[in-house]
Every structure is written in C-alpha cells, then in structure tokens.
Amino acid sequence: MHDPSIVIETRDLTKRFKDLLAVDSLSMKVRKGEIYGFLGPNGAGKSTTIKMIMGLFHPTSGKAYINGKPVNGGGVELRRDVGFLPERISFYDNLTPIQTLNFFCELRNVDKSVVPSLLRDVGLEDAANRKVGTFSKGMTQLLGIAQAMIGDPSIYMLDEPMGGLDARWVKTVRDKLRTLNEQGATIIFSSHILSEVQALCHRVAIIDNGRLVAEDTIDNISGGLHIRPRLWIQSTGLNEKMLSWIREIEGVEDVVAKGDTVTITCDAQARLRVMNTMQDRGLIIKDFRTLEPTLEEAFVKLLSEGGEP
C-alpha cells in the first residue's frame, strides 16, 4: 500500500558499471512538500541515483518509485509530475530559448503561451532570441530551470541546480526554489555545496560511495553525532603555554589555535571559565562568538567514520 505522503522512494536501488559499484542498495524516501537535499562528495553516486529515478539509467537491481508507481514499467505518464534538471544540462545549440521551451512544451503537451513568463522567471527574457549555443554555462542552467517548470510539476528533481552559477544567480535560483516549495512543490536537489543545502533543506540524505550514510533533518544529524557548538576567540598574546592552560580547564575537549584566534570545543558551562582564565592570565579578548554546528562538520564526521550516525 502506497503512503501518499511519500512522493519519491527508492528500495535497494543498485547500479553497477562494470567493476564500479556506483550506487549500492540505496533506500530513501522523499516526503511530499519538503525540500530534500541530496548531499555527497563528487562521484558519490548522486547523479546516478537521480538518473535511475528519472528512468534514464536502468538499475542493476532494486526499484525507484514516483508517487508510488515503479519508474521502470510504470508507464511514462508518471514523469509528467516531475520537472527535471540534469547535471551539466545541454540543449540544442541551434535553437533559441523560445524554440527550446516551445519544443519541451510540445513534448509535455503544455500550452506554449507559458514560455515568455518562464523566461522572465529566470531572467532570460533579454536573451530570448539568441541561439542557446552562444549561452554561458549559467544561462543554460537557468534555461534548464525554466524548462523544468513547464507544466507546473508537483515534484522537482534538480541535479546541482546551483552549479556553474555566479552569486547573483544562486540567489535567484534559491529564491525560486523557496517560492516553488511554498506553492506546494516537493523539491529534491543534489549539491556538494553544504551551505546551500543547509540554507534550504528540510531534510538531507548524505551519500558516499553509493551508500546512504544518513537521512534526516540537519539538526538531528548534527545532534546524533554529538557535534557541539564551539567557542571562537580572537585575542592577543596567545602562545603555547596559554593554550595548554586552556586545555586543562574542566569541560574543554579540543583547542585549535590559528594566528591570533583560537577555537575551543567545550561544554556550554565551560565557556565562561575559559574566558575568565584567559583574562586572569592577562590576555586581551578582542572578539568572541559561538559557532553552531554546521552540516559540513556532520558531513566530514559522517564520511570519516564511514558508518552509521
């Protein structure tokens, strides 16, 4: 029985290319209405998984489902609900953006009158009559996002949507994804840029070497790994002796010094003791702040442990 709150699901999805196991028994579930980040280092199997979900790659074993229907054997109509942006997107160089979007409207049986507004949405209206072959990587990417929006799909499957975009366009795309999500769309996107995932996603899946390492909210992943907030202090007069005094303070786990700053991993209660000790020893604290755990730390910790959180 299909749970209608699950829009994308994979069960033991596996892909082997000759002697390379690209995706290894991957099982994940994407819930309706969430922004789901698909995170992993290059070559982890993100794109391969996405291509199997889109029916472009044939799984060696296991299955992928869209809205409860199997991708292989479930008919082509189920893809009507999915807007897709592949990694390193490419269109037909000889067509203009208008001709390109017209073609994809025809393929999806959507009225072509939506094309101008799609181009405006991604800020390409000024390039509407140029050949796509003359586009920069970022512009092609934006056209790809416009293409994915044809027919207002309820699911977006985006492989590295921010890849190749400069900062201005990253913001455009990020805002666009938020808006689409607020309008009810489920968004799955892969990235190796952790800050993007952290800023946008409700839940993340972390994969490495084709295996799912973690699938949860960022808070839960960080919490489960016992990654603590850290204390960052800028001060004058830091030296080895001072650092060893800090290390001896009760509750301090780790001390890393760099130039005139020091980052201390410690209990919340130990923070004041650290600062007091430093001042008592004659150091002048110029600045300090606490650093919340980042996805990057969780990511690095998970990958270095290579196992269950």
Place this chain on the structure above:
Amino acid sequence: MSLNPRSVYVIAKKEFADNVRNRWIVALIAIFLILTIASAFMAGEGSVGEMDLTVGVLMTISSMLVPIIAIMLGYATISGEAESGALSVVLACPIRRIEVLLGKFLGLGSVICFSIIVGFGISGMIIAGTTGHAQWGGYVAFILLTMLLGLLYVSLSMSFSALLKRRVTSLGAGVVTFFWGMIIGTIMMGLFMSTGGSMNDLISGDTSSFPDWFWFTVFLSPQDGNQMAAMLAFGQTEFMGFEFDVPWIDLSSLAFAQLLWTIVPLMLAYRWFEKRDI
C-alpha cells in the same frame, strides 16, 4: 507496445525543422537538381539526354551521395545527443524511447525524401520538357528507390548511433557503413577470382561463366542492390558493364532486400536504445 503518435510527430517535426533552419534541405534540393541536369547533359553528350540514360549516369553518383547524406543526418542523432546531455532532458519528459526513435527516423527520413522528390522531380520535368518524351514509370521507380536507399542508410546510421557511446566512434562507424556497400563487391570479385574465375571473362563482360553466388553481392551491398533495381526498373539488364541473367534477382526480390536492410537495423536500434543508459 503502445505508442503516442503525437509524441512521434513532435520529435519528427523537430528533426525536420532543424534541417529547414540550418538550410540543409535547400542545399540538398540544389545538389540533387544540379546533379540530375548535369547527368542529363552528360548522357546526351552535350544536349539533354533521355531519362534512362540520364538515370544511368545519375545513379553512379546518387548511390554514393544519398548514403553519405543519410549517414551525416543520422550518425550522431542518438550518440551525439546522449553525449552532450540534450537527450536526457527529452527522455525525462513523458515520452517513450520508441517514440523518440521513430520520430527521429521519420523526421530525418522525410528530410531526405522531401529533397529527393523536389530535386529529382523538378529536374525530371525539365528533362521531359526538353526531350519531348519521358519514361516516367522508370523515373518514378528510380525516385522511389533512391528514397528507399536514403531511409535504409538513415536506419543503418541510427542503429550504430543507438549502440555507440560517443559521437566520434559513431562517425567512424558511419565511414565503415558507407564503404561496406563498396567493399563487398570487391570481396565478391576477389572470391570469384580465387575460385577459378577468369580475368578474360571479366574484361570481355562475358558473364555466362559467373557463378550465381557472385550476384549475391546485390543483397549484401545496399548500394549495389539499389543500383541494380533501378536498372531493372528501366528494363536494363546490364550492371557495372556486365550482362546478367539470374532468375532470382528481380525488382521485387531486390526491393524486399532493401526493405529488410531498412527494418532490421531499425529494430536493432530500438533494442539498443531501450537498453542504453542515457
């Protein structure tokens, strides 16, 4: 297997429109037109020649030119688009792979057929108008056979385009495919010589000593088969300077072989395309 004709049409229309946009189709019509008129003057030794003689001259060129054009249209249609990534966006749409394949075949096929009909058609009318009489039956059969040759090579090139991973390798396969039709005749000739064939018979054109299997080349080589069919369509029984009289070679067996050469590669293309990771 269910098919959505609308999806096939959308793909076919795009392939055709691409070749209108890049002016390929105009160039092809011009090439066919000029070629036919030049052949007519050659056949008529300075003035416009009769249709059957014109076709005799024209065929030696068109049986090479049409396969080259078809291979150029088709060799990268899958491998090239898969390599660039354009095909993955198409296949992520609600469309079946068979629909993409058939659409491409029909689209590219109509590029070739349209330019053949217009190019050869106009020049046929010029010849008929100038000479005052025309063997339209044979000429129309020649046009149909040339279109079939075009479709045949589109199908062949799509089959290796569906199989091979990269644009460059399928270009190589295109070259091999093109020369296959020529090489096979030479191989048959070699086999004939090494099994007691006489060079004198070959030079004098006395084909009575030729074994029947020698003529099988017209089934193995799509180009030779097409040429011979066109000769037969005009009631000629001379081929590459050789008189032939082999009972099992007639217009229908040749046309059937040409159809097989078209359908089988297309079926293979479907099989390879379905299995392919895009």
